[in-house]
Amino acid sequence: MLLFRQKPPTDWLPKVLGNLPAVLIDHAHLERKAATSALNLEKYRDLYPHVDQLNAIAIEELQHFQLVLELLKRRAIPFGQPYPSPWIAGLMKSVRNGARHQAIDHLICCSLIEGRSCEKFQILASELKDIDPELATFYAGLVESEGNHYATYLLMARGVDEAETDRRLDFYLDLDARLIQEPNPLPMLH
Ligand SMILES: [Fe+2]
Numbered sequence: 001m002l003l004f005r006q007k008p009p010t011d012w013l014p015k016v017l018g019n020l021p022a023v024l025i026d027h028a029h030l031e032r033k034a035a036t037s038a039l040n041l042e043k044y045r046d047l048y049p050h051v052d053q054l055n056a057i058a059i060e061e062l063q064h065f066q067l068v069l070e071l072l073k074r075r076a077i078p079f080g081q082p083y084p085s086p087w088i089a090g091l092m093k094s095v096r097n098g099a100r101h102q103a104i105d106h107l108i109c110c111s112l113i114e115g116r117s118c119e120k121f122q123i124l125a126s127e128l129k130d131i132d133p134e135l136a137t138f139y140a141g142l143v144e145s146e147g148n149h150y151a152t153y154l155l156m157a158r159g160v161d162e163a164e165t166d167r168r169l170d171f172y173l174d175l176d177a178r179l180i181q182e183p184n185p186l187p188m189l190h
Pocket residue numbers: 031034060061064145146
């Protein structure tokens with residue numbers, strides 16, 4: 001179902017497994033940003049009919065944020081500063097101006113971020129099974145929700161303009177494939 005054209009680089013998993021406390025702090029911020037992204041999408045006129053659906057996603061992301069915060073507390077990891085993601089910044093830099101184009105591009109970026117989270121949580125759920133079973137179960141529990149967000153955002157964009165969405169998705173999938181290969185030594189998910 002995920003349309004990605006490139007796998008995460010081979011050094012991603014060892015980097016994450018070697019920095020789990022820092023990655024969990026980054027994950028908390030990722031969920032916080034996912035909640036605010038859902039709310040930010042409500043500014044586009046083309047998405048007014050979806051305001052309830054976007055609120056529901058924002059609430060769900062806020063619940064994920066809270067779950068990560070509770071995990072941090074259980075593990076005595078203090079909440080800390082977020083790192084900016086070069087991959088997310090690279091995607092967002094290509095969002096065009098102009099109401100409809102901006103809404104479609106923004107939705108595609110949000111969809112790809114959710115899709116990559118879904119993919120990476122799936123990898124972590126399986127890789128952490130023996131190392132950290134609690135965390136493996138935690139990540140397995142998030143896969144379906146992030147996968148649904150990925151599909152929902154893509155469907156929303158297609159509802160605005162199907163041909164334009166597919167054209168831009170082709171562009172963004174190439175951009176994602178290129179950006180995801182760029183080295184990023186920081187302990188973060190994306
Ligand atoms: Fe989430």
